[in-house]
Amino acid sequence: MNAVAKPRYQQLKEMIIRRISDGELLPLERVPSENELVESMQVSRMTANRALRELTTEGYVERIAGRGTFVADFRARSHLLEVQNIADEITRRGHSHRSEVLRQSQQHARGEIAKALHVEQGSRIFHLLLVHYENGVPVQVEDRHVLADFAPDCLAQDFTQITPSAYLTGIAPLAEAEQVVRAAQPNRAIRKRLQMAAGEPCLVVIRRTWSHGRAVTFARLHHPGSRYELSGHYTPPGTNKSTEELPL
Amino acid sequence: MNAVAKPRYQQLKEMIIRRISDGELLPLERVPSENELVESMQVSRMTANRALRELTTEGYVERIAGRGTFVADFRARSHLLEVQNIADEITRRGHSHRSEVLRQSQQHARGEIAKALHVEQGSRIFHLLLVHYENGVPVQVEDRHVLADFAPDCLAQDFTQITPSAYLTGIAPLAEAEQVVRAAQPNRAIRKRLQMAAGEPCLVVIRRTWSHGRAVTFARLHHPGSRYELSGHYTPPGTNKSTEELPL
DNA sequence: TGCTGTAACCTGTATATACAACTTGGTGGA
DNA sequence: TCCACCAAGTTGTATATACAGGTTACAGCA
Incomplete structure:
Protein backbone atom coordinates (compact mmCIF):
# COMPACT_ATOMS: atom_id res chain seq x y z
CA MET A 1 0.00 0.00 0.00
CA ASN A 2 2.95 2.28 0.65
CA ALA A 3 3.39 4.52 -2.35
CA VAL A 4 7.09 4.42 -3.09
CA ALA A 5 8.56 7.81 -3.89
CA LYS A 6 8.71 8.48 -7.59
CA PRO A 7 12.15 9.10 -9.01
CA ARG A 8 13.30 12.69 -8.87
CA TYR A 9 13.64 13.04 -12.64
CA GLN A 10 10.08 11.76 -13.02
CA GLN A 11 8.79 14.34 -10.57
CA LEU A 12 10.53 17.05 -12.56
CA LYS A 13 8.98 15.79 -15.79
CA GLU A 14 5.50 15.72 -14.29
CA MET A 15 5.92 19.18 -12.83
CA ILE A 16 6.85 20.59 -16.22
CA ILE A 17 4.12 18.66 -18.05
CA ARG A 18 1.60 20.00 -15.57
CA ARG A 19 2.73 23.57 -16.14
CA ILE A 20 2.37 23.02 -19.88
CA SER A 21 -1.03 21.37 -19.60
CA ASP A 22 -2.28 24.10 -17.32
CA GLY A 23 -1.33 26.67 -19.90
CA GLU A 24 1.12 28.26 -17.49
CA LEU A 25 3.86 27.55 -20.01
CA LEU A 26 2.69 28.36 -23.52
CA PRO A 27 4.06 26.98 -26.80
CA LEU A 28 7.46 28.42 -27.73
CA GLU A 29 7.86 29.83 -24.25
CA ARG A 30 11.08 29.23 -22.37
CA VAL A 31 11.29 26.39 -19.86
CA PRO A 32 13.66 26.76 -16.87
CA SER A 33 17.20 25.82 -17.84
CA GLU A 34 19.02 22.89 -16.33
CA ASN A 35 20.96 25.14 -13.97
CA GLU A 36 17.81 26.94 -12.89
CA LEU A 37 16.22 23.58 -12.07
CA VAL A 38 19.35 22.62 -10.13
CA GLU A 39 18.81 25.63 -7.89
CA SER A 40 15.03 25.73 -7.63
CA MET A 41 14.45 21.98 -7.42
CA GLN A 42 17.54 20.93 -5.49
CA VAL A 43 18.67 18.30 -7.99
CA SER A 44 21.92 17.68 -9.78
CA ARG A 45 22.31 18.97 -13.28
CA MET A 46 22.38 15.42 -14.71
CA THR A 47 18.96 14.74 -13.20
CA ALA A 48 17.53 17.92 -14.68
CA ASN A 49 19.20 17.00 -17.95
CA ARG A 50 17.55 13.61 -18.00
CA ALA A 51 14.11 15.08 -17.30
CA LEU A 52 14.40 17.67 -20.06
CA ARG A 53 15.99 15.21 -22.48
CA GLU A 54 13.14 12.72 -22.06
CA LEU A 55 10.57 15.49 -22.41
CA THR A 56 12.28 16.28 -25.72
CA THR A 57 11.93 12.77 -27.12
CA GLU A 58 8.34 12.70 -25.86
CA GLY A 59 7.61 15.84 -27.84
CA TYR A 60 6.80 18.17 -24.97
CA VAL A 61 9.72 20.53 -25.41
CA GLU A 62 12.40 21.46 -27.89
CA ARG A 63 15.96 22.17 -26.91
CA ILE A 64 18.46 24.35 -28.73
CA ALA A 65 22.08 24.20 -27.63
CA GLY A 66 23.24 27.63 -26.57
CA ARG A 67 19.73 29.06 -26.35
CA GLY A 68 17.58 27.01 -24.04
CA THR A 69 14.56 24.76 -23.72
CA PHE A 70 11.19 25.77 -25.11
CA VAL A 71 7.67 24.37 -24.98
CA ALA A 72 7.09 22.50 -28.24
CA ASP A 73 4.74 24.03 -30.73
CA PHE A 74 2.11 21.51 -31.69
CA ARG A 75 -0.09 21.54 -34.69
CA ALA A 76 -3.20 19.56 -34.17
CA ARG A 77 -4.27 17.27 -36.96
CA SER A 78 -7.70 15.93 -37.71
CA HIS A 79 -9.13 13.63 -40.31
CA LEU A 80 -11.04 15.06 -43.20
CA LEU A 81 -14.51 13.67 -43.66
CA GLU A 82 -14.51 11.77 -40.42
CA VAL A 83 -16.72 12.81 -37.59
CA GLN A 84 -14.38 13.38 -34.71
CA ASN A 85 -14.77 14.01 -31.06
CA ILE A 86 -12.12 16.60 -30.39
CA ALA A 87 -11.59 15.41 -26.84
CA ASP A 88 -10.76 11.90 -28.05
CA GLU A 89 -8.57 13.29 -30.76
CA ILE A 90 -6.58 15.34 -28.27
CA THR A 91 -6.20 12.63 -25.69
CA ARG A 92 -5.18 10.23 -28.45
CA ARG A 93 -2.27 12.57 -29.09
CA GLY A 94 -1.38 12.23 -25.44
CA HIS A 95 -2.37 15.81 -24.67
CA SER A 96 -4.79 17.13 -22.11
CA HIS A 97 -8.23 18.34 -23.12
CA ARG A 98 -10.27 20.94 -21.30
CA SER A 99 -13.28 22.87 -22.45
CA GLU A 100 -15.01 26.01 -21.38
CA VAL A 101 -18.74 26.56 -21.88
CA LEU A 102 -19.52 30.12 -22.96
CA ARG A 103 -23.17 29.67 -23.84
CA GLN A 104 -25.75 26.96 -23.32
CA SER A 105 -29.19 28.38 -24.01
CA GLN A 106 -32.47 27.85 -25.74
CA GLN A 107 -33.18 29.91 -28.83
CA HIS A 108 -35.49 30.05 -31.78
CA ALA A 109 -34.08 29.02 -35.12
CA ARG A 110 -33.59 31.86 -37.51
CA GLY A 111 -32.38 32.22 -41.09
CA GLU A 112 -29.33 30.15 -41.87
CA ILE A 113 -29.75 27.85 -38.89
CA ALA A 114 -33.37 26.99 -39.60
CA LYS A 115 -32.50 26.36 -43.21
CA ALA A 116 -29.55 24.12 -42.39
CA LEU A 117 -31.60 22.01 -39.99
CA HIS A 118 -34.64 21.91 -42.28
CA VAL A 119 -36.97 23.34 -39.66
CA GLU A 120 -39.46 26.19 -39.55
CA GLN A 121 -38.29 29.64 -38.57
CA GLY A 122 -38.76 30.01 -34.83
CA SER A 123 -38.44 26.30 -34.00
CA ARG A 124 -36.92 25.58 -30.60
CA ILE A 125 -33.21 24.85 -30.73
CA PHE A 126 -30.35 24.87 -28.28
CA HIS A 127 -27.31 26.99 -28.83
CA LEU A 128 -23.92 25.87 -27.51
CA LEU A 129 -20.72 27.86 -27.55
CA LEU A 130 -17.55 26.21 -26.25
CA VAL A 131 -13.82 26.66 -26.40
CA HIS A 132 -11.67 23.53 -26.45
CA TYR A 133 -8.15 23.63 -25.09
CA GLU A 134 -5.28 21.30 -25.90
CA ASN A 135 -2.61 21.46 -23.23
CA GLY A 136 -4.06 24.76 -22.13
CA VAL A 137 -3.94 26.26 -25.61
CA PRO A 138 -7.25 27.00 -27.34
CA VAL A 139 -7.63 24.96 -30.52
CA GLN A 140 -11.34 25.10 -31.30
CA VAL A 141 -14.34 27.32 -30.85
CA GLU A 142 -17.39 25.14 -31.20
CA ASP A 143 -20.54 27.01 -32.15
CA ARG A 144 -23.29 24.43 -32.29
CA HIS A 145 -27.03 24.38 -32.74
CA VAL A 146 -29.01 21.30 -31.78
CA LEU A 147 -32.60 20.44 -32.57
CA ALA A 148 -34.40 20.84 -29.23
CA ASP A 149 -36.74 17.89 -29.58
CA PHE A 150 -33.86 15.63 -30.52
CA ALA A 151 -31.96 16.33 -27.31
CA PRO A 152 -34.48 17.69 -24.78
CA ASP A 153 -32.11 17.47 -21.79
CA CYS A 154 -29.35 19.35 -23.54
CA LEU A 155 -29.45 22.30 -21.14
CA ALA A 156 -28.88 20.00 -18.17
CA ILE A 171 -28.43 9.81 -27.73
CA ALA A 172 -28.53 8.24 -31.17
CA PRO A 173 -26.08 7.07 -33.79
CA LEU A 174 -25.03 9.87 -36.08
CA ALA A 175 -25.54 8.16 -39.38
CA GLU A 176 -24.51 10.76 -41.87
CA ALA A 177 -22.43 13.88 -41.85
CA GLU A 178 -21.70 16.60 -44.31
CA GLN A 179 -18.87 18.96 -43.79
CA VAL A 180 -17.35 21.92 -45.50
CA VAL A 181 -13.88 23.14 -44.76
CA ARG A 182 -12.71 26.62 -45.48
CA ALA A 183 -10.19 29.19 -44.46
CA ALA A 184 -11.44 32.49 -43.17
CA GLN A 185 -10.51 35.50 -41.14
CA PRO A 186 -12.08 35.23 -37.72
CA ASN A 187 -14.08 38.03 -36.18
CA ARG A 188 -12.74 39.75 -33.10
CA ALA A 189 -14.57 37.51 -30.65
CA ILE A 190 -13.26 34.31 -32.22
CA ARG A 191 -9.74 35.67 -32.49
CA LYS A 192 -9.79 36.57 -28.83
CA ARG A 193 -11.15 33.20 -27.77
CA LEU A 194 -8.45 31.40 -29.76
CA GLN A 195 -5.72 33.80 -28.64
CA MET A 196 -4.78 34.34 -32.26
CA ALA A 197 -2.40 36.89 -33.68
CA ALA A 198 -3.81 39.59 -35.91
CA GLY A 199 -3.97 38.49 -39.53
CA GLU A 200 -3.84 34.80 -38.69
CA PRO A 201 -6.59 32.91 -40.52
CA CYS A 202 -8.99 30.35 -39.13
CA LEU A 203 -9.68 26.93 -40.45
CA VAL A 204 -13.44 26.64 -40.33
CA VAL A 205 -15.29 23.36 -40.42
CA ILE A 206 -19.02 23.55 -40.95
CA ARG A 207 -20.67 20.29 -40.20
CA ARG A 208 -24.24 19.07 -40.42
CA THR A 209 -25.12 15.71 -38.97
CA TRP A 210 -28.11 13.49 -39.57
CA SER A 211 -29.62 10.90 -37.29
CA HIS A 212 -32.56 8.69 -38.19
CA GLY A 213 -32.93 10.65 -41.41
CA ARG A 214 -33.22 14.02 -39.67
CA ALA A 215 -30.64 16.79 -39.58
CA VAL A 216 -30.15 17.17 -35.85
CA THR A 217 -27.16 19.41 -35.34
CA PHE A 218 -25.27 22.10 -37.16
CA ALA A 219 -21.86 23.18 -35.97
CA ARG A 220 -19.31 25.76 -36.93
CA LEU A 221 -15.88 24.86 -35.67
CA HIS A 222 -13.19 27.53 -35.75
CA HIS A 223 -9.59 26.43 -35.45
CA PRO A 224 -6.51 28.63 -35.34
CA GLY A 225 -4.82 28.20 -38.72
CA SER A 226 -1.35 28.02 -37.27
CA ARG A 227 -2.15 25.23 -34.89
CA TYR A 228 -4.54 22.94 -36.71
CA GLU A 229 -4.85 21.04 -39.94
CA LEU A 230 -6.89 18.30 -41.54
CA SER A 231 -5.51 15.29 -43.30
CA GLY A 232 -7.34 13.28 -45.90
CA HIS A 233 -7.65 9.56 -46.14
CA TYR A 234 -8.31 8.04 -49.53
CA THR A 235 -8.75 4.35 -50.05
CA PRO A 236 -9.32 3.12 -53.60
CA PRO A 237 -11.59 0.05 -53.56
CA GLY A 238 -9.60 -3.08 -52.83
CA THR A 239 -6.26 -1.39 -52.37
CA ASN A 240 -4.52 0.03 -49.38
CA LYS A 241 -3.24 3.36 -50.63
CA SER A 242 -3.92 6.45 -48.59
CA THR A 243 -3.12 10.11 -48.70
CA GLU A 244 -2.14 10.43 -45.09
CA GLU A 245 0.69 12.78 -44.26
CA LEU A 246 -0.47 15.70 -46.34
CA PRO A 247 2.21 18.38 -46.56
CA LEU A 248 1.48 21.44 -44.52
CA MET B 1 31.98 17.60 -45.19
CA ASN B 2 33.78 16.34 -42.11
CA ALA B 3 31.65 13.73 -40.44
CA VAL B 4 31.69 14.60 -36.77
CA ALA B 5 32.10 11.57 -34.55
CA LYS B 6 28.79 10.20 -33.34
CA PRO B 7 28.27 10.20 -29.59
CA ARG B 8 29.53 7.12 -27.84
CA TYR B 9 26.10 6.10 -26.52
CA GLN B 10 24.74 6.35 -30.07
CA GLN B 11 27.48 4.07 -31.38
CA LEU B 12 26.58 1.56 -28.71
CA LYS B 13 22.91 1.70 -29.64
CA GLU B 14 23.63 1.21 -33.33
CA MET B 15 25.97 -1.68 -32.61
CA ILE B 16 23.29 -3.47 -30.62
CA ILE B 17 20.53 -2.69 -33.14
CA ARG B 18 22.74 -4.07 -35.88
CA ARG B 19 23.30 -7.28 -33.97
CA ILE B 20 19.55 -7.62 -33.49
CA SER B 21 18.73 -6.83 -37.11
CA ASP B 22 21.35 -9.28 -38.34
CA GLY B 23 19.73 -12.01 -36.31
CA GLU B 24 22.89 -12.41 -34.25
CA LEU B 25 20.84 -11.57 -31.15
CA LEU B 26 17.50 -13.34 -31.25
CA PRO B 27 14.30 -12.36 -29.41
CA LEU B 28 14.45 -13.07 -25.67
CA GLU B 29 18.19 -13.59 -25.87
CA ARG B 30 20.44 -11.85 -23.40
CA VAL B 31 22.14 -8.60 -24.35
CA PRO B 32 25.53 -7.74 -22.78
CA SER B 33 25.06 -6.18 -19.36
CA GLU B 34 26.12 -2.63 -18.57
CA ASN B 35 29.28 -3.81 -16.86
CA GLU B 36 30.15 -6.09 -19.76
CA LEU B 37 29.77 -3.15 -22.12
CA VAL B 38 31.97 -1.07 -19.83
CA GLU B 39 34.76 -3.59 -20.31
CA SER B 40 34.27 -4.58 -23.92
CA MET B 41 33.44 -1.13 -25.28
CA GLN B 42 35.60 1.01 -23.02
CA VAL B 43 32.81 3.31 -21.84
CA SER B 44 31.58 4.34 -18.44
CA ARG B 45 28.65 2.52 -16.97
CA MET B 46 26.43 5.60 -17.27
CA THR B 47 27.03 5.70 -21.01
CA ALA B 48 26.16 2.03 -21.38
CA ASN B 49 23.14 2.67 -19.18
CA ARG B 50 21.92 5.47 -21.41
CA ALA B 51 22.30 3.35 -24.55
CA LEU B 52 20.38 0.42 -23.09
CA ARG B 53 17.78 2.67 -21.47
CA GLU B 54 17.00 4.39 -24.77
CA LEU B 55 16.86 1.05 -26.57
CA THR B 56 14.24 0.07 -24.00
CA THR B 57 11.98 3.03 -24.69
CA GLU B 58 12.46 2.44 -28.40
CA GLY B 59 11.24 -1.10 -27.99
CA TYR B 60 14.38 -2.97 -29.00
CA VAL B 61 15.10 -4.54 -25.65
CA GLU B 62 13.48 -5.24 -22.31
CA ARG B 63 15.28 -4.82 -19.01
CA ILE B 64 14.59 -6.62 -15.77
CA ALA B 65 16.31 -5.35 -12.64
CA GLY B 66 18.40 -8.07 -11.12
CA ARG B 67 18.30 -10.27 -14.20
CA GLY B 68 19.54 -8.44 -17.23
CA THR B 69 18.70 -7.01 -20.61
CA PHE B 70 16.99 -9.08 -23.28
CA VAL B 71 16.09 -8.61 -26.92
CA ALA B 72 12.42 -7.63 -27.04
CA ASP B 73 9.97 -10.20 -28.29
CA PHE B 74 7.91 -8.69 -31.01
CA ARG B 75 4.65 -9.96 -32.23
CA ALA B 76 3.91 -8.77 -35.69
CA ARG B 77 0.46 -7.45 -36.34
CA SER B 78 -1.28 -7.05 -39.65
CA HIS B 79 -4.63 -5.71 -40.68
CA LEU B 80 -7.37 -8.14 -41.51
CA LEU B 81 -8.90 -7.69 -44.92
CA GLU B 82 -6.39 -5.11 -46.02
CA VAL B 83 -3.94 -5.90 -48.74
CA GLN B 84 -0.57 -5.34 -47.17
CA ASN B 85 2.95 -5.21 -48.40
CA ILE B 86 4.83 -6.99 -45.67
CA ALA B 87 8.00 -4.97 -46.26
CA ASP B 88 6.11 -1.71 -45.67
CA GLU B 89 4.40 -3.17 -42.67
CA ILE B 90 7.70 -4.17 -41.11
CA THR B 91 9.51 -0.94 -41.83
CA ARG B 92 6.51 0.96 -40.49
CA ARG B 93 7.18 -0.78 -37.20
CA GLY B 94 10.73 0.51 -37.37
CA HIS B 95 12.14 -2.93 -37.99
CA SER B 96 14.36 -4.15 -40.77
CA HIS B 97 12.97 -6.25 -43.58
CA ARG B 98 14.92 -8.77 -45.62
CA SER B 99 13.68 -11.49 -47.91
CA GLU B 100 15.12 -14.60 -49.40
CA VAL B 101 13.98 -15.99 -52.76
CA LEU B 102 13.73 -19.77 -52.69
CA ARG B 103 12.00 -20.29 -56.01
CA GLN B 104 11.21 -18.13 -59.03
CA SER B 105 10.19 -20.33 -61.90
CA GLN B 106 7.69 -20.89 -64.70
CA GLN B 107 5.15 -23.67 -64.29
CA HIS B 108 1.93 -24.91 -65.71
CA ALA B 109 -1.19 -24.36 -63.65
CA ARG B 110 -2.58 -27.48 -62.11
CA GLY B 111 -5.56 -28.39 -59.97
CA GLU B 112 -6.18 -25.96 -57.17
CA ILE B 113 -4.08 -23.18 -58.67
CA ALA B 114 -5.76 -23.28 -62.07
CA LYS B 115 -9.13 -23.28 -60.40
CA ALA B 116 -8.31 -20.36 -58.13
CA LEU B 117 -7.04 -18.24 -60.99
CA HIS B 118 -9.89 -19.26 -63.32
CA VAL B 119 -7.56 -20.52 -66.03
CA GLU B 120 -7.27 -23.75 -68.02
CA GLN B 121 -5.20 -26.59 -66.66
CA GLY B 122 -1.68 -26.22 -68.01
CA SER B 123 -1.78 -22.43 -68.49
CA ARG B 124 1.55 -20.67 -68.00
CA ILE B 125 2.05 -19.25 -64.53
CA PHE B 126 4.99 -18.17 -62.42
CA HIS B 127 5.68 -19.67 -59.06
CA LEU B 128 7.38 -17.61 -56.33
CA LEU B 129 8.54 -18.87 -52.98
CA LEU B 130 10.03 -16.37 -50.52
CA VAL B 131 10.83 -16.08 -46.85
CA HIS B 132 10.44 -12.65 -45.24
CA TYR B 133 12.52 -11.73 -42.21
CA GLU B 134 11.78 -9.09 -39.61
CA ASN B 135 14.90 -8.10 -37.73
CA GLY B 136 16.49 -11.31 -38.89
CA VAL B 137 13.61 -13.47 -37.65
CA PRO B 138 11.47 -15.24 -40.27
CA VAL B 139 7.85 -14.07 -40.12
CA GLN B 140 6.35 -15.13 -43.44
CA VAL B 141 6.71 -17.76 -46.10
CA GLU B 142 5.13 -16.40 -49.25
CA ASP B 143 4.04 -19.01 -51.73
CA ARG B 144 2.63 -17.16 -54.71
CA HIS B 145 1.37 -17.96 -58.17
CA VAL B 146 1.06 -15.24 -60.77
CA LEU B 147 -0.69 -15.32 -64.10
CA ALA B 148 2.17 -15.35 -66.64
CA ASP B 149 0.56 -13.12 -69.22
CA PHE B 150 -0.29 -10.55 -66.56
CA ALA B 151 3.34 -10.14 -65.48
CA PRO B 152 5.55 -11.37 -68.33
CA ASP B 153 8.80 -10.03 -66.84
CA CYS B 154 8.25 -11.66 -63.49
CA LEU B 155 11.26 -13.97 -63.78
CA ALA B 156 13.58 -11.01 -64.34
CA ILE B 171 2.01 -3.26 -62.95
CA ALA B 172 -1.68 -2.54 -62.41
CA PRO B 173 -3.94 -1.51 -59.55
CA LEU B 174 -5.13 -4.46 -57.55
CA ALA B 175 -8.81 -3.68 -57.45
CA GLU B 176 -10.23 -6.48 -55.39
CA ALA B 177 -8.91 -8.99 -52.95
CA GLU B 178 -10.38 -11.99 -51.21
CA GLN B 179 -8.66 -13.55 -48.29
CA VAL B 180 -9.17 -16.43 -45.96
CA VAL B 181 -7.39 -16.73 -42.66
CA ARG B 182 -6.89 -19.98 -40.88
CA ALA B 183 -4.72 -21.69 -38.35
CA ALA B 184 -2.93 -24.84 -39.40
CA GLN B 185 -0.03 -27.06 -38.61
CA PRO B 186 2.77 -26.37 -41.04
CA ASN B 187 4.51 -29.12 -42.94
CA ARG B 188 8.17 -29.81 -42.21
CA ALA B 189 9.49 -27.50 -44.92
CA ILE B 190 7.46 -24.52 -43.70
CA ARG B 191 8.34 -25.19 -40.08
CA LYS B 192 12.00 -25.25 -40.94
CA ARG B 193 11.82 -22.06 -43.00
CA LEU B 194 10.07 -20.24 -40.16
CA GLN B 195 12.34 -21.74 -37.49
CA MET B 196 9.28 -22.87 -35.58
CA ALA B 197 9.14 -25.14 -32.58
CA ALA B 198 7.43 -28.50 -32.97
CA GLY B 199 3.68 -28.25 -32.36
CA GLU B 200 3.55 -24.52 -32.96
CA PRO B 201 0.73 -23.65 -35.39
CA CYS B 202 0.86 -21.38 -38.40
CA LEU B 203 -1.42 -18.54 -39.21
CA VAL B 204 -2.19 -18.99 -42.88
CA VAL B 205 -3.54 -16.27 -45.10
CA ILE B 206 -4.82 -17.33 -48.50
CA ARG B 207 -5.31 -14.40 -50.77
CA ARG B 208 -6.61 -14.00 -54.29
CA THR B 209 -6.32 -10.67 -55.99
CA TRP B 210 -8.13 -9.29 -59.02
CA SER B 211 -7.00 -6.64 -61.43
CA HIS B 212 -9.05 -5.34 -64.33
CA GLY B 213 -11.65 -7.98 -63.59
CA ARG B 214 -9.19 -10.89 -63.81
CA ALA B 215 -7.83 -12.97 -60.96
CA VAL B 216 -4.10 -12.43 -61.40
CA THR B 217 -2.39 -13.84 -58.35
CA PHE B 218 -2.99 -16.40 -55.67
CA ALA B 219 -0.86 -16.46 -52.56
CA ARG B 220 -0.52 -18.61 -49.50
CA LEU B 221 1.19 -16.77 -46.66
CA HIS B 222 2.38 -18.80 -43.70
CA HIS B 223 3.18 -16.96 -40.49
CA PRO B 224 4.53 -18.41 -37.26
CA GLY B 225 1.62 -18.38 -34.84
CA SER B 226 3.69 -17.20 -31.90
CA ARG B 227 5.03 -14.17 -33.66
CA TYR B 228 2.20 -12.88 -35.84
CA GLU B 229 -1.41 -11.83 -35.54
CA LEU B 230 -4.11 -10.00 -37.49
CA SER B 231 -6.28 -7.19 -36.22
CA GLY B 232 -9.60 -6.16 -37.66
CA HIS B 233 -10.88 -2.73 -38.53
CA TYR B 234 -14.61 -2.06 -38.59
CA THR B 235 -16.13 1.26 -39.48
CA PRO B 236 -19.92 1.62 -39.33
CA PRO B 237 -21.15 4.06 -41.98
CA GLY B 238 -20.94 7.66 -40.90
CA THR B 239 -19.39 7.02 -37.53
CA ASN B 240 -15.85 6.76 -36.37
CA LYS B 241 -15.90 3.65 -34.24
CA SER B 242 -13.41 0.93 -34.95
CA THR B 243 -12.45 -2.41 -33.55
CA GLU B 244 -8.74 -1.84 -33.56
CA GLU B 245 -6.75 -3.42 -30.76
CA LEU B 246 -8.31 -6.82 -30.81
CA PRO B 247 -7.33 -8.84 -27.77
CA LEU B 248 -4.84 -11.60 -28.40
C1' DT C 1 28.92 54.25 -36.40
C1' DG C 2 30.13 49.69 -37.10
C1' DC C 3 32.68 45.78 -36.05
C1' DT C 4 35.15 42.37 -33.19
C1' DG C 5 36.16 39.91 -29.38
C1' DT C 6 34.72 38.12 -25.16
C1' DA C 7 32.13 36.85 -21.15
C1' DA C 8 28.11 34.55 -19.65
C1' DC C 9 24.91 31.18 -20.32
C1' DC C 10 23.01 27.29 -22.57
C1' DT C 11 22.74 22.32 -24.10
C1' DG C 12 25.28 17.79 -25.17
C1' DT C 13 28.17 14.40 -23.80
C1' DA C 14 31.26 11.51 -20.86
C1' DT C 15 33.12 9.75 -16.59
C1' DA C 16 33.62 8.17 -11.72
C1' DT C 17 31.21 7.09 -7.80
C1' DA C 18 27.60 5.73 -4.71
C1' DC C 19 23.60 3.50 -2.94
C1' DA C 20 19.09 1.02 -3.39
C1' DA C 21 16.44 -2.80 -4.92
C1' DC C 22 15.89 -7.05 -7.23
C1' DT C 23 17.27 -11.96 -8.86
C1' DT C 24 19.80 -16.02 -8.76
C1' DG C 25 22.56 -19.57 -7.11
C1' DG C 26 25.01 -21.63 -3.63
C1' DT C 27 26.34 -22.51 1.15
C1' DG C 28 25.46 -24.20 5.43
C1' DG C 29 22.70 -25.28 9.29
C1' DA C 30 18.40 -27.27 11.45
C1' DT D 1 15.79 -32.91 3.00
C1' DC D 2 14.43 -28.40 3.44
C1' DC D 3 14.96 -23.81 4.48
C1' DA D 4 17.28 -19.49 5.75
C1' DC D 5 20.79 -16.68 4.62
C1' DC D 6 24.31 -14.56 1.97
C1' DA D 7 27.24 -13.28 -1.99
C1' DA D 8 27.48 -11.88 -6.59
C1' DG D 9 25.54 -9.84 -10.44
C1' DT D 10 22.07 -6.90 -12.43
C1' DT D 11 19.30 -2.70 -13.25
C1' DG D 12 17.66 2.02 -11.46
C1' DT D 13 18.64 6.24 -9.73
C1' DA D 14 21.33 10.35 -8.10
C1' DT D 15 25.30 13.30 -7.68
C1' DA D 16 29.64 15.87 -8.71
C1' DT D 17 32.61 17.05 -12.17
C1' DA D 18 34.54 18.10 -16.64
C1' DC D 19 34.90 19.65 -21.28
C1' DA D 20 33.04 20.75 -25.99
C1' DG D 21 30.37 23.63 -28.78
C1' DG D 22 26.51 26.87 -29.83
C1' DT D 23 24.17 31.54 -28.86
C1' DT D 24 23.60 36.04 -27.17
C1' DA D 25 24.59 40.48 -25.40
C1' DC D 26 27.69 43.83 -24.49
C1' DA D 27 32.02 46.29 -23.91
C1' DG D 28 35.49 48.37 -26.25
C1' DC D 29 38.04 49.51 -30.18
C1' DA D 30 38.76 51.18 -35.07
Missing part, protein backbone atom coordinates in the same frame (compact mmCIF):
# COMPACT_ATOMS: atom_id res chain seq x y z
CA GLN A 157 -25.62 18.60 -19.50
CA ASP A 158 -22.21 19.53 -18.12
CA PHE A 159 -20.28 19.99 -21.33
CA THR A 160 -17.00 20.44 -19.51
CA GLN A 161 -17.30 16.75 -18.66
CA ILE A 162 -18.65 15.36 -21.90
CA THR A 163 -18.29 17.04 -25.27
CA PRO A 164 -21.46 17.87 -27.20
CA SER A 165 -20.27 15.46 -29.87
CA ALA A 166 -20.00 12.59 -27.41
CA TYR A 167 -23.31 13.53 -25.80
CA LEU A 168 -25.14 13.58 -29.12
CA THR A 169 -23.58 10.32 -30.24
CA GLY A 170 -24.84 8.82 -27.01
CA GLN B 157 12.67 -9.26 -61.09
CA ASP B 158 14.94 -9.18 -58.05
CA PHE B 159 12.46 -9.92 -55.30
CA THR B 160 14.97 -9.28 -52.58
CA GLN B 161 14.77 -5.62 -53.60
CA ILE B 162 11.05 -5.27 -54.29
CA THR B 163 8.41 -7.53 -52.83
CA PRO B 164 6.12 -9.40 -55.22
CA SER B 165 3.23 -7.43 -53.74
CA ALA B 166 4.86 -4.10 -54.56
CA TYR B 167 5.90 -5.32 -58.00
CA LEU B 168 2.39 -6.49 -58.89
CA THR B 169 0.82 -3.30 -57.58
CA GLY B 170 3.21 -1.41 -59.85
